[in-house]
Amino acid sequence: xxxxxxxxxxxxxxxxxxxxxxxxxxxxxxxxxxxxxxxxxxxxxxxxxxxxxxxxxxxxxxxxxxxxxxxxxxxxxxxxxxxxxxxxxxxxxxxxxxxxxxxxxxxxxxxxxxxxxxxxxxxxxxxxxxxxxxxxxxxxxxxxxxxxxxxxxxxxxxxxxxxxxxxxxxxxxxxxxxxxxxxxxxxxxxxxxxxxxxxxxxxxxxxxxxxxxxxxxxxxxxxxxxxxxxxxxxxxxxxxxxxxxxxxxxxxxxxxxxxxxxxxxxxxxxxxxxxxxxxxxxxxxxxxxxxxxxxxxxxxxxxxxxxxxxxxxxxxxxxxxxxxxxxxxxxxxxxxxxxxxxxxxxxxxxxxxxxxxxxxxxxxxxxxxxxxxxxxxxxxxxxxxxxxxxxxxxxxxxxxxxxxxxxxxxxxxxxxxxxxxxxxxxxxxxxxxxxxxxxxxxxxxxxxxxxxxxxxxxxxxxxxxxxxxxxxxxxxxxxxxxxxxxxxxxxxxxxxxxxxxxxxxxxxxxxxxxxxxxxxxxxxxxxxxxxxxxxxxxxxxxxxxxxxxxxxxxxxxxxxxxxxxxxxxxxxxxxxxxxxxxxxxxxxxxxxxxxxxxxxxxxxxxxxxxxxxxxxxxxxxxxxxxxxxxxxxxxxxxxxxxxxxxxxxxxxxxxxxxxxxxxxxxxxxxxxxxxxxxxxxxxxxxxxxxxxxxxxxxxxxxxxxxxxxxxxxxxxxxxxxxxxxxxxxxxxxxxxxxxxxxxxxxxxxxxxxxxxxxxxxxxxxxxxxx
Amino acid sequence: xxxxxxxxxxxxxxxxxxxxxxxxxxxxxxxxxxxxxxxxxxxxxxxxxxxxxxxxxxxxxxxxxxxxxxxxxxxxxxxxxxxxxxxxxxxxxxxxxxxxxxxxxxxxxxxxxxxxxxxxxxxxxxxxxxxxxxxxxxxxxxxxxxxxxxxxxxxx
Numbered sequence: 069x070x071x072x073x074x075x076x077x078x079x080x081x082x083x084x085x086x087x088x089x090x091x092x093x094x095x096x097x098x099x100x101x102x103x104x105x106x107x108x109x110x111x112x113x114x115x116x117x118x119x120x121x122x123x124x125x126x127x128x129x130x131x132x133x134x135x136x137x138x139x140x141x142x143x144x145x146x147x148x149x150x151x152x153x154x155x156x157x158x159x160x161x162x163x164x165x166x167x168x169x170x171x172x173x174x175x176x177x178x179x180x181x182x183x184x185x186x187x188x189x190x191x192x193x194x195x196x197x198x199x200x201x202x203x204x205x206x207x208x209x210x211x212x213x214x215x216x217x218x219x220x221x222x223x224x225x226x227x228x229x230x231x232x233x234x235x236x237x238x239x240x241x242x243x244x245x246x247x248x249x250x251x252x253x254x255x256x257x258x259x260x261x262x263x264x265x266x267x268x269x270x271x272x273x274x275x276x277x278x279x280x281x282x283x284x285x286x287x288x289x290x291x292x293x294x295x296x297x298x299x300x301x302x303x304x305x306x307x308x309x310x311x312x313x314x315x316x317x318x319x320x321x322x323x324x325x326x327x328x329x330x331x332x333x334x335x336x337x338x339x340x341x342x343x344x345x346x347x348x349x350x351x352x353x354x355x356x357x358x359x360x361x362x363x364x365x366x367x368x369x370x371x372x373x374x375x376x377x378x379x380x381x382x383x384x385x386x387x388x389x390x391x392x393x394x395x396x397x398x399x400x401x402x403x404x405x406x407x408x409x410x411x412x413x414x415x416x417x418x419x420x421x422x423x424x425x426x427x428x429x430x431x432x433x434x435x436x437x438x439x440x441x442x443x444x445x446x447x448x449x450x451x452x453x454x455x456x457x458x459x460x461x462x463x464x465x466x467x468x469x470x471x472x473x474x475x476x477x478x479x480x481x482x483x484x485x486x487x488x489x490x491x492x493x494x495x496x497x498x499x500x501x502x503x504x505x506x507x508x509x510x511x512x513x514x515x516x517x518x519x520x521x522x523x524x525x526x527x528x529x530x531x532x533x534x535x536x537x538x539x540x541x542x543x544x545x546x547x548x549x550x551x552x553x554x555x556x557x558x559x560x561x562x563x564x565x566x567x568x569x570x571x572x573x574x575x576x577x578x579x580x581x582x583x584x585x586x587x588x589x590x591x592x593x594x595x596x597x598x599x600x601x602x603x604x605x606x607x608x609x610x611x612x613x614x615x616x617x618x619x620x621x622x623x624x625x626x627x628x629x630x631x632x633x634x635x636x637x638x639x640x641x642x643x644x645x646x647x648x649x650x651x652x653x654x655x656x657x658x659x660x661x662x663x664x665x666x667x668x669x670x671x672x673x674x675x676x677x678x679x680x681x682x683x684x685x686x687x688x689x690x691x692x693x694x695x696x697x698x699x700x701x702x703x704x705x706x707x708x709x710x711x712x713x714x715x716x717x718x719x720x721x722x723x724x725x726x727x728x729x730x731x732x733x734x735x736x737x738x739x740x741x742x743x744x745x746x747x748x749x750x751x752x753x754x755x756x757x758x759x760x761x762x763x764x765x766x767x768x769x770x771x772x773x774x775x776x777x778x779x780x781x782x783x784x785x786x787x788x789x790x791x792x793x794x795x796x797x798x799x800x801x802x803x804x805x806x807x808x809x810x811x812x813x814x815x816x817x818x819x820x821x822x823x824x825x826x827x828x829x830x831x832x833x834x835x836x837x838x
Numbered sequence: 839x840x841x842x843x844x845x846x847x848x849x850x851x852x853x854x855x856x857x858x859x860x861x862x863x864x865x866x867x868x869x870x871x872x873x874x875x876x877x878x879x880x881x882x883x884x885x886x887x888x889x890x891x892x893x894x895x896x897x898x899x900x901x902x903x904x905x906x907x908x909x910x911x912x913x914x915x916x917x918x919x920x921x922x923x924x925x926x927x928x929x930x931x932x933x934x935x936x937x938x939x940x941x942x943x944x945x946x947x948x949x950x951x952x953x954x955x956x957x958x959x960x961x962x963x964x965x966x967x968x969x970x971x972x973x974x975x976x977x978x979x980x981x982x983x984x985x986x987x988x989x990x991x992x993x994x
Binding site for chain 2: 739
């Protein structure tokens with residue numbers, strides 16, 4: 069597909085703001101999540117978790133717990149023959165074998181008749197630990213001689229990187245002497261960096277730090293497992309990808325995939341944190357041990373202490389330019405703190421540091437380091453908000469030092485489609501420039517001097533900030549089917565989990581591609597036994613990839629429909645069109661057959677007409693980068709350091725808005741997560757690696773009272789390969805705000821903050837130190 | 839511990855059930871009465887997903903013992919629609935495309951209904967502070983505020 073698919077058919081489909089069909093179920097409380105499902109004989113699970121970040125397990129005595137009435141199973145690593153050392157992922161490390169590597173790591177599991185009994189049983193398990201020194205600070209953990217995290221010989225896990233960005237990066241060829249906790253390194257270079265800096269008139273060097281943050285989905289991880297008497301396992305899971313969950317559980321438990329059915333229950337938010345299996349294997353093992361259905365639901369405290377948060381990202385960045393604004397050189401060192409298991413997306417940082425703007429010379433080093441903290445996972449555009457925080461802050465400071473409008477400066481140096489990325493592949497078609505241009509033309513940016521001047525005099529200090537960020541877009545093969553029912557309606561089937569309003573958008577794609585109104589289309593998310601293989605709902609790729617599968621399946625169904633009609637009408641296929649539920653000969657509206665009659669004949673006794681079933685099963689090679697710019701108008705209280713966001717604008721290239729309403733929802737929700745990273749959110753660890761704020765009172769997310777209305781501006785630069793020109797929408801809006809807020813704070817106060825979250829305390833201290 | 843008899847009104851129906859004295863109202867509603875609309879997002883009263891009305895006031899049902907509801911009138915999200923007709927708030931939430939993952943929505947709607955009971959013509963600030971105890975991670979709250987504003991208009 070090299071041309072942009074246009075919707076030429078006059079149907080209610082692509083481009084309309086149609087509310088999602090499950091809305092009434094959601095507003096009445098009838099939608100079921102995993103924790104809402106009850107099965108006969110259901111048992112409840114609890115996990116005993118390590119209080120220490122690093123310790124040797126001397127002994128575990130579960131005898132008293134096993135004796136408690138109502139307890140049906142107590143498992144430790146000794147009870148699970150499938151467990152192996154050198155676990156490459158958290159899912160494989162079902163229970164700690166003889167060493168715990170983060171506070172919150174499960175060491176024993178209980179299934180009981182009631183949750184309160186399971187909780188009581190945990191208190192009766194006696195674990196003796198020998199506490200070991202822990203690697204808590206990633207910069208210390210980088211050093212040779214740091215307390216080791218992984219078992220020697222454990223392989224780094226790069227599967228996460230593949231799922232998200234699919235950017236090929238060379239591994240470092242001149243890796244430093246390997247420190248024990250360094251699991252991945254990368255180095256990309258071009259040109260002569262030293263010469264570039266020597267010829268620079270303006271050099272800015274700063275170190276940016278964004279701590280571990282939690283994805284913050286409202287529904288904690290939950291799973292329900294049941295085995296039948298033939299050895300078939302069914303998992304009701306809150307997952308972003310049922311086929312990936314099935315594959316991971318099959319691998320951990322040594323089962324054939326055919327013996328596992330994953331039912332993707334409504335997912336109460338994921339944002340990357342529900343891609344990888346977490347508590348599915350242990351729940352399945354408890355169900356196997358008890359021969360009863362077992363449900364496990366994490367508490368919020370467990371989520372915060374032992375979920376799979378975003379990595380801490382530390383970036384030292386040095387950039388140089390000539391007085392006339394010519395960019396000269398960039399040097400960067402990125403450290404990604406992966407927690408106790410490898411699995412960060414190292415390449416994303418290098419790509420955006422080195423290729424968003426055109427640097428004639430760069431030298432970018434990156435490393436992933438393990439620490440004794442929970443292992444990380446994706447969080448909506450993994451590593452991109454942290455990377456853009458660094459590079460966009462840097463561009464803003466360089467523009468200030470040069471005395472030029474920072475939007476002009478960004479636009480002048482922005483890489484354009486065709487320009488080489490750090491890996492020398494050309495930038496694909498994208499709307500970065502258009503997004504930046506639109507943001508720069510916004511009155512909020514134009515009137516930033518007036519806003520600043522209105523500060524003081526009884527008001528706080530006022531400032532405006534802008535930032536530009538983007539996402540390359542994930543790729544994953546996928547499939548879908550479209551059936552014609554006997555009444556002329558369409559049934560679309562995929563296995564994709566709708567975490568973002570994607571089902572309505574996919575149904576709109578099917579409607580437009582086939583030629584019926586959206587009201588005639590029903591879309592279903594099937595379980596892994598019935599749905600065609602479908603990729604993850606992640607990487608901003610559901611519409612971009614599953615949308616193509618649905619479009620091709622609908623086109624296939626349309627072709628089959630027209631072929632049958634051509635026989636009936638004794639007409640050539642190319643002379644036929646679908647109008648108002650009928651296939652008619654173009655220009656002869658009286659000569660036609662209804663879709664219902666074609667559907668009926670596919671299910672009629674002795675009929676020679678086959679059922680219509682369209683199939684789409686594409687694989688992909690071409691990414692569609694998607695960009696967002698955000699504008700923040702803020703007021704800073706100079707005494708308390710408190711930031712009030714007065715106005716906020718999100719400008720985003722969505723390629724083609726399949727459903728503008730759903731796009732806006734993504735843009736607004738992503739922006740608030742981005743603002744949370746900027747202003748309030750941090751998983752705050754003490755020097756022993758224990759979380760200091762394991763509740764939603766102390767892990768501060770933004771509320772309705774903290775925010776203004778968020779203005780959305782949709783830009784449409786069609787992608788060459790996406791369905792109807794669409795691009796991914798979900799991830800770009802979480803990227804720019806940390807930089808936009810830092811830029812606004814500098815505009816307001818003259819202080820440059822480089823560590824997120826930019827709390828009142830940090831801001832007040834910076835103002836006091838001016 | 840022996841179970842105790844809990845008699846109260848739930849969504850306008852008299853209910854009598856046996857509960858453990860240490861059980862929260864949220865657990866009694868969800869586990870004993872099968873009303874799974876109220877959600878447990880934190881269990882510590884910080885997220886608002888479990889919000890229900892007790893005698894017309896919004897409460898975090900995860901922080902209240904079930905027995906404290908004895909003799910009182912509880913309304914959950916399941917009782918917000920009237921005889922199958924969506925409440926104007928629910929209707930506006932659907933039309934304006936508010937729900938995404940939907941997990942926070944039952945609690946937000948109950949908080950919003952309480953806002954409208956107190957402020958028939960709410961300001962944006964009334965609405966924003968009225969739902970400030972309800973965390974949502976998907977929507978950014980903008981469409982929520984718009985839907986509540988619109989529903990308030992249709993109710994007055």
